[in-house]
Amino acid sequence: MKEKYDYIVVGTGIGGGTLISELTKFSNDILVVEAGNLKHNSPNYISKGRDFGLRSTSSIQLGGTSNLWHGVLSFLDDIDFKQRDWIKGSKWPITLDDLMPYYKKISKSFGIKDFEYFFENKLPEDLNNELKSIPFNRNILNNKLFQQPLNILNYKHKLLKLYQSKKITLLQNSKVCKLNIDNGKAISVVIGTDNKLYDVSANNIIICSGALESPRILQNSNVNNPIIGKYLMDHPMGNLCQVKFKKPRKAQIYSAKKYNPHIAIKTGLTFSLDIQKKHKIPNHCFYLRPSFSQGINNKSEKIKLSLLAFKDGKISLKDIFYVLSNINIAFQILTYKLSYNATYKFADLFFVSEQTPTEDSFVRLSKDKKDEYGYPLAEINWNISKSDVESVEKCYEILKKEGFSNEDFEFTHKFEDIDWSNNFTSAAHHVGTCRMAENENDGVVDKNLKVFGIDNLYICDGSIFRTGGNVNNGFTIAAFATRLAEHLKTKK
Numbered sequence: 001m002k003e004k005y006d007y008i009v010v011g012t013g014i015g016g017g018t019l020i021s022e023l024t025k026f027s028n029d030i031l032v033v034e035a036g037n038l039k040h041n042s043p044n045y046i047s048k049g050r051d052f053g054l055r056s057t058s059s060i061q062l063g064g065t066s067n068l069w070h071g072v073l074s075f076l077d078d079i080d081f082k083q084r085d086w087i088k089g090s091k092w093p094i095t096l097d098d099l100m101p102y103y104k105k106i107s108k109s110f111g112i113k114d115f116e117y118f119f120e121n122k123l124p125e126d127l128n129n130e131l132k133s134i135p136f137n138r139n140i141l142n143n144k145l146f147q148q149p150l151n152i153l154n155y156k157h158k159l160l161k162l163y164q165s166k167k168i169t170l171l172q173n174s175k176v177c178k179l180n181i182d183n184g185k186a187i188s189v190v191i192g193t194d195n196k197l198y199d200v201s202a203n204n205i206i207i208c209s210g211a212l213e214s215p216r217i218l219q220n221s222n223v224n225n226p227i228i229g230k231y232l233m234d235h236p237m238g239n240l241c242q243v244k245f246k247k248p249r250k251a252q253i254y255s256a257k258k259y260n261p262h263i264a265i266k267t268g269l270t271f272s273l274d275i276q277k278k279h280k281i282p283n284h285c286f287y288l289r290p291s292f293s294q295g296i297n298n299k300s301e302k303i304k305l306s307l308l309a310f311k312d313g314k315i316s317l318k319d320i321f322y323v324l325s326n327i328n329i330a331f332q333i334l335t336y337k338l339s340y341n342a343t344y345k346f347a348d349l350f351f352v353s354e355q356t357p358t359e360d361s362f363v364r365l366s367k368d369k370k371d372e373y374g375y376p377l378a379e380i381n382w383n384i385s386k387s388d389v390e391s392v393e394k395c396y397e398i399l400k401k402e403g404f405s406n407e408d409f410e411f412t413h414k415f416e417d418i419d420w421s422n423n424f425t426s427a428a429h430h431v432g433t434c435r436m437a438e439n440e441n442d443g444v445v446d447k448n449l450k451v452f453g454i455d456n457l458y459i460c461d462g463s464i465f466r467t468g469g470n471v472n473n474g475f476t477i478a479a480f481a482t483r484l485a486e487h488l489k490t491k492k
């Protein structure tokens with residue numbers, strides 16, 4: 001290993017993995033530092049707020065969370081980047097138009113063949129007809145399209161290939177503990193491995209260790225910005241309620257439809273801009289998920305976590321009990337996974353809500369707990385504000401009153417039947433702790449992902465989100481990584 005590299009990239013999840021792949025197109029002087037190895041390890045954090053279920057929502061290993069993700073892709077909406085007077089600090093320093101070329105570029109690496117299928121007006125006639133087969137009020141609700149390549153990209157395999165072909169130098173089981181910063185420059189990273197610490201230097205250092213760890217590295221390096229760690233967000237989600245169709249329906253695209261053997265497409269629903277403005281609600285999304293029995297079951301997300309536990313081989317009796325005692329949910333999951341064209345008369349309204357940024361939700365250094373190298377661990381305080389819970393209740397009222405006509409639908413129960421605030425679960429979309437901003441009084445990185453006040457230090461992962469939108473965040477992280485690679489190439 002050398003003493004100095006052109007680039008050091010810390011972490012190999014969707015942010016790091018995408019960035020490294022793009023950097024190798026113009027540089028062969030890249031050191032990749034990864035805390036994990038080839039097996040799943042849960043991160044070591046102290047959880048103080050709501051439970052993220054970290055065992056299943058984060059992974060310390062080569063490829064990071066790309067080892068767990070489902071590859072469902074969609075981009076943020078125009079409104080997500082704009083000033084929304086009803087969401088404090090919502091304006092990003094860039095627009096959707098700035099990011100769109102990079103979504104398009106990286107979509108090919110994820111296996112997307114028809115990028116235009118993300119747009120309703122570009123869908124072929126048969127898919128468009130399916131969208132129209134559910135009769136909701138299109139004046140207030142829009143379709144939001146998602147694509148899912150079935151061969152899901154996992155950066156572990158891609159990075160191993162880059163390592164074998166000597167395009168990168170790769171350190172596994174090597175944890176970056178802090179950075180040495182001098183005179184507005186990041187000089188080196190301090191790496192802990194085999195109970196020893198050592199330094200390596202680089203011209204450019206890019207931290208991609210995820211929204212829970214990146215703020216810890218900056219804080220342990222004494223980067224002096226009080227915003228670091230603040231505004232931790234996720235997409236709190238769960239079954240809001242259920243509708244019964246007066247006439248049973250087949251509408252596969254509302255669940256998941258394979259439009260070619262390798263890619264599935266599905267639609268969610270979002271509220272029109274006018275409705276968001278009028279009711280001052282965030283950009284929530286919900287799905288009409290086919291259900292085969294009346295009544296909703298809020299254990300669905302816990303069951304999915306149990307199924308993930310099957311995958312990582314650590315099954316508890318509780319997991320087995322959950323799956324066996326909830327056959328409807330098992331059937332719902334199979335319908336989704338197999339793209340089964342079922343006829344159904346009930347649909348769960350499954351909400352993936354946009355959590356608005358609040359200072360009460362944050363990551364900070366623990367005062368007393370340290371890691372094996374003597375650096376403070378991150379203490380995670382994920383909290384959802386009262387107004388976020390209330391906005392979901394507002395949505396229920398709008399949907400019932402204006403969204404679905406009584407001629408076609410019936411709500412099977414009342415909103416009060418569910419304790420929504422308790423049933424919110426994490427969507428495993430951790431974002432927001434090093435937010436992008438116009439200036440350092442308002443955020444941690446600028447529009448090129450450079451840390452304010454430090455010439456050669458960048459962050460490229462979920463932490464840079466300013467607001468969360470409603471879509472799974474992997475595609476956006478990858479688009480930002482592609483954009484950063486281009487910026488670094490220009491800087492060279």
Ligand SMILES: Cc1cc2nc3c(=O)[nH]c(=O)nc-3n(C[C@H](O)[C@H](O)[C@H](O)COP(=O)(O)OP(=O)(O)OC[C@H]3O[C@@H](n4cnc5c(N)ncnc54)[C@H](O)[C@@H]3O)c2cc1C
Nearest residue numbers: 011012013015035064065070071072176209461462472474
């Ligand atoms: C079950 C599941 C399903 C999901 N499905 C989807 C989906 O369908 N679509 C979608 O868009 N998103 C999905 N997501 C979310 C998505 O996977 C994550 O948002 C995304 O991977 C986050 O990327 P990241 O680069 O911010 O962080 P991560 O992927 O968490 O990467 C962080 C990396 O840094 C490493 N690291 C951490 N600390 C250190 C350190 N100190 N030193 C060195 N290395 C370190 C980690 O090992 C890891 O490699 C899903 C997530 C889960 C858990």
